[in-house]
Amino acid sequence: MSLVELNNVQAFYGGIEALKGINLEVKAGEIVTLIGSNGAGKSTTLKSICGQVQTKGEIWFDGQKITSLEPHVIAQSGIAHVPEGRRIFPRLTVKENLEMGAFSVKSKKLIKERIEKSFVYFPRLKERYHQTGGTMSGGEQQMLAIARGLMMNPKILLLDEPSMGLAPVLVDQIFEIIQELNSTGMTILLVEQNAYQALQIAHRGYVIQTGEIILQDDAKVLLTNNQVREAYLA
Template structure:
């Protein structure tokens, strides 16, 4: 059984038909990448899955459970984490407080501490800044915090929306190394990433979105070799 399944999902922003019948799956243990141009519907797909907006029709199931009409906090409790585009940290809270907010339903303080330590092991820079306000961190540090905060709920599926946006190349490589490490440790990943070449270099499979529709799906290796994908998204002529 697929961990995540979308079946004929339609979503709207007012009268704008943003998703036009999206059907896709994510299998346990995979990294699946969504690629496409700006406005193609990638972020909307993640927002619809995480409950930030509800589909007008279609079905979304996670681990065999219908989640199409669930509220975001319930979906998080089910084991689905979402790191949104722009990171979405709490700028006036400290790094420690941001991480604690990520574990808002975890009652065991020992477990909270263990998960915080794990996040700081992945991103040692966060440990150095536990008392610093989130809004004073660099862009790369904020992205580290956003990922570490999402891990505080120990998600089975982690959705990442443009994790490399605005980061220096050395930090992009670090973030992608961490994504691969998390996957190696058993976290399933759904990745939206403008840097399609980097995304497809670590993904198992991928979907190409255009104007709210999936126009191509294949293994990541085949998508990297696809001439139309190379020209449109990989900068290869």
């Protein structure tokens, strides 16, 4: 069953067309990765799903058309977006950042339970619980950004460049956590410059170029595709 479906979606920044009628599908329980060069439209695709840019076409989530809905309504429907560059609140503590992720949850008990659950995946955050976000390492901030996204108990997690700027050992750790989350049933749409590592953990992949999907296939097939290898895996 399709959890997210984009049908002939165009996206615009003013008069500039950033997406030129893309079609994309994410099924429940999958890791789907979207790879491409800088400026290809990867982040814009995620922003389109979240209602953060002007779009044409149809965007469906969990059987409901969400095109033109307000971003906060889309978020509350079960879509969590972890943006490029992490964008945590640097002056707030880990605790406060996580609480901000649960902005529409009224139950303090439920918020506390979800914070404790996040520590299962990110034990480092428990050690940094009262530390301000801006004083943590890049890897710790990325963990916090993902954990904050999980606080709404989403049906799908949209991850934008989670490995950016991280040391190789931390990149491996982040990808292991992504796989662990998926093993619990979490659906993930992953935008990633590290195409090789993304395709290693994904079920399926799409290649986007100048706002158009040029290839789509099983991730393992894309890993052996000459066009993909020459452009993104060399």
